[in-house]
Amino acid sequence: MDVQSLITCEHVSCTYGNSAVVEDTYLQIGRGEFVGIVGPSGSGKTTLLKAIMGTHPVAHGSITLQQHITIGYVPQVETVDWYFPVTVEEVIVMTRSRTTWWPRITADERAAVRDVLGKLGIADVAQRHIRELSGGQQQRVFLARAMFRNPDILIMDEPTSGVDVRTRHEILHLLADLHASGLTILLTTHDLNGLAAHLPRLVCFNKTVIADGNPREVLTSQVLEATYGAPMEVLEHGGMPIVVEHGPTRVRGEGK
Amino acid sequence: MFAIDLLEPYGFQFFRNGLVVATIAGALCGLLGVFVVLRGMSYIGHGLSHAVFGGAAASAVLQINFFIGAGIWGIVSGVLIARVSRRRVIGADAAIGVVTTASFALGLALMNRYGQASKSIEAVLFGSVLGVKVGDIIAVSAVAMLALAVIMLTYRKLLFSTFDPDVAQVSGVRVSLVEAMLLALLSLTILVTMRVIGTLLISALLVIPAASARLTTNSFSRMLWIAPLIGGVTCFVGMNLSYFLDTSASATIILLDALVFIIAYATAGARSRIRMASLGHL
Numbered sequence: 001m002d003v004q005s006l007i008t009c010e011h012v013s014c015t016y017g018n019s020a021v022v023e024d025t026y027l028q029i030g031r032g033e034f035v036g037i038v039g040p041s042g043s044g045k046t047t048l049l050k051a052i053m054g055t056h057p058v059a060h061g062s063i064t065l066q067q068h069i070t071i072g073y074v075p076q077v078e079t080v081d082w083y084f085p086v087t088v089e090e091v092i093v094m095t096r097s098r099t100t101w102w103p104r105i106t107a108d109e110r111a112a113v114r115d116v117l118g119k120l121g122i123a124d125v126a127q128r129h130i131r132e133l134s135g136g137q138q139q140r141v142f143l144a145r146a147m148f149r150n151p152d153i154l155i156m157d158e159p160t161s162g163v164d165v166r167t168r169h170e171i172l173h174l175l176a177d178l179h180a181s182g183l184t185i186l187l188t189t190h191d192l193n194g195l196a197a198h199l200p201r202l203v204c205f206n207k208t209v210i211a212d213g214n215p216r217e218v219l220t221s222q223v224l225e226a227t228y229g230a231p232m233e234v235l236e237h238g239g240m241p242i243v244v245e246h247g248p249t250r251v252r253g254e255g256k
Numbered sequence: 257m258f259a260i261d262l263l264e265p266y267g268f269q270f271f272r273n274g275l276v277v278a279t280i281a282g283a284l285c286g287l288l289g290v291f292v293v294l295r296g297m298s299y300i301g302h303g304l305s306h307a308v309f310g311g312a313a314a315s316a317v318l319q320i321n322f323f324i325g326a327g328i329w330g331i332v333s334g335v336l337i338a339r340v341s342r343r344r345v346i347g348a349d350a351a352i353g354v355v356t357t358a359s360f361a362l363g364l365a366l367m368n369r370y371g372q373a374s375k376s377i378e379a380v381l382f383g384s385v386l387g388v389k390v391g392d393i394i395a396v397s398a399v400a401m402l403a404l405a406v407i408m409l410t411y412r413k414l415l416f417s418t419f420d421p422d423v424a425q426v427s428g429v430r431v432s433l434v435e436a437m438l439l440a441l442l443s444l445t446i447l448v449t450m451r452v453i454g455t456l457l458i459s460a461l462l463v464i465p466a467a468s469a470r471l472t473t474n475s476f477s478r479m480l481w482i483a484p485l486i487g488g489v490t491c492f493v494g495m496n497l498s499y500f501l502d503t504s505a506s507a508t509i510i511l512l513d514a515l516v517f518i519i520a521y522a523t524a525g526a527r528s529r530i531r532m533a534s535l536g537h538l
Contacts, residue, residue: 103412
């Protein structure tokens, strides 16, 4: 493994029951990179992330992580139980479960929580129940929890899923700032134009890597059709690729 | 005069024993019930208590120690549930359904076939809080102390793996170990309380106090003392009421718990409406 490589996947395959969801995948993530994985639903993106984190078994091949790296993981917000009785502060401090047994949150931890929330612009939500947060605040809280571990790499599953345009912009800027400060980021996304096209490196994935490189090189009609199995056109606007989906038919309304 | 009447049952040793063990059992079930409710494990609590009934019946028929027979049976049932559900072809709920109903049916069959043991088996099925022995008090107290110590020492791990098991695992928490520990505590609790309140009602005591506590607070740590408080107090009051009303102690306790739940539910609904109304004025 390369000295600067944090994660190396070689010939990785993963299964659910008898069906393969990840097949013969090679992927290397270097320190300081910002990588997005795009692909259709059920293409194995989340399974690959879980295999990298060690929460899903690898059927074949190997995944090598650089020694002693700390992973900060932000799951899809849809998987969170928002009715669970916890405050923002409790959610963030959870990540110290392995190192501290003392049940009560200490003054030092409280200050550290305030600090990390302050960096993400939500210092005033520490004592709120998680259900009382807006969509953008929810995503930031879980980002804060991941950052609380001082991770070497931030892994995020669909960080802009279910959020509005403004929140998506905020998240993208926040991630860009974190990346600029030296953090390695690996994320999955469905959002080709709003998020993927803005990343420095993009991996098109459907059970295996279809293409890997700069969005301008990767976002082509051929690659997208091979990834999504549907025709897509790629235009350019202000130097950025814009993906246009070709719907099968136009839905016509009644009246005019 | 009225005070003397209220204290009348305390003149009986069997009542004092039953009261102590029921109160501790109620608090213990309430405490573990927090995890049962928040993890959506209500069916496991219900299933395990039914599965252990098979072991209790077999112990009575074979005339071996109840705790050994039912304990081994409970562990075997837990392992079988875990093995069957891990194959993912059928879900955990189906695995629990198969293992526990088969075990329960075996208990019933043994009860039918060997009538002479049926009295002891019925005690397990419906509870016999007034037939409590000193050994039961020691067993329930020991498990309650153990549960309290384990929850204190692993509070953060339990909270993390209950709220978000995937991220907990990524963060270095051994989630499977935490789950196994919780399941072992649950099995032990069912084992030592089943002769007090009975298999059929034990799942209610594992669920209702915690569910009521959830309706009264949005804090996990507060739930951990409110639920045992509700469980303990309803058992204490239920025992006293059952003496004067001449009703089954376990049924009275559960009805009281249900009443507390209804009050908590109605109060939570009213609080929510008031809050919505106040938001409407903004």
